[in-house]
Amino acid sequence: MQSAIQFDPVRLPLVAQHLRADVRTFIAEEVTAGTFDPNAGLKSAMFDREFSKRVGAHGWIGMTWPRAYGGHERSQLERYVVTEEFRAANAPTWSHFVADRQSGPMLLKYADESIKSEVLPRIARGELCFCIGMSESGSGSDLFAAKAKATKTNDGWLLNGAKIWTSNAHRADYMIGLFRTAPPSEDNRRHGLSQFLIDMQSPGITVNPIEQMTGQHDFNEVVFDDVPIPDAHLLGEPHAAWRQATSELAFERSGPERFLETFYVLTALVRLLGERPDAREAEGVGRMVAQLHTLRRMSVSVAGMLEAGKEPVLESSIVKDLGTIWEQALPERARHLGAFADSAVGNLHDFQDLVDFAILSAPKFTIQGGTTEVLRGIIARGLGLR
């Protein structure tokens, strides 16, 4: 019997290994120039438009897209290496990351030709920041209950309602937003939602900040009050966004960013323990690294399947579920292992500071990009269990 779960072993091609060396050189130059501190973790500013433009100039945004739209026609595996190196180094990629990972591919697939030629090259040059307007209060996991609506006018649409938890909305140039354009049909409760490209400077948009318990401000409530949208900004088929949104998920859920968000704590722990950790410390670090190695192989395998044109929704949900649990548990496990470290070896105070911050930010990992429970529902369905 063939298993419903398939993780083909994938070896990164030589071209990806060379690329890795180039990315590391670039990162080292940026660190030397003072752009960011790789040891500061996510406490440091992760949003830097000028850095994104330099990444774009190297051809590392829109890597897999056609050259006609500013892309570079490289493979998913090469893109994987770039994402992995930036994430592991805590490089400030937030200005371009969402556009590169999911908004650009969405536009490539569903946008009007005029938008593709105008917007995609700008994303690839690192000039544009995108946000995702899906969640609403009362419809986070259940996106198909969205109430914010788009009403047809003579020459376009008018948006009304509110989105919540919108990461980077206060900095973004564009949003790709999900709006109700028709009621659900009797045979399909997911019918009736459409996706739009929204210029965040449009009149009628108000962005209200939401502060996290870390003290940072990354996400927002976005209120729409008669916001006009041209017809050409409707993405794909009207009322059929559910079909489009689900194919996007394999890209969103399986990348190295889904398990490396607290990686800086692991590297800080290794620095703290020094070259001669005791047996208990070595065993603890070894266990975490072995788990990371397995996660990484699964995640690379999904990248290989994406490269082969498959839609590994089940496998990417498994990577996201296991990955976020791993990165969520990491700070607490590191705190235990580092608690008795010899403070003469590493800087205990800096380590504790990083761990404290990571513990405060860790709860979000199993919520963002699909909650653990919802992912398990998808996995169960993929296995034919529900």
Ligand SMILES: Cc1cc2nc3c(=O)[nH]c(=O)nc-3n(C[C@H](O)[C@H](O)[C@H](O)COP(=O)(O)OP(=O)(O)OC[C@H]3O[C@@H](n4cnc5c(N)ncnc54)[C@H](O)[C@@H]3O)c2cc1C
């Ligand atoms: C850091 C961060 C950034 C985010 N950025 C964005 C963004 O940029 N854009 C955006 O649109 N959203 C964003 N979100 C929102 C996020 O995707 C939603 O919060 C998430 O989908 C959960 O929705 P909710 O908070 O409404 O919880 P609910 O959907 O109300 O869920 C509450 C609880 O019920 C459980 N549950 C819900 N449905 C089921 C089910 N069918 N079966 C079993 N259990 C279930 C959930 O697992 C959860 O534990 C972000 C969230 C975080 C934490």
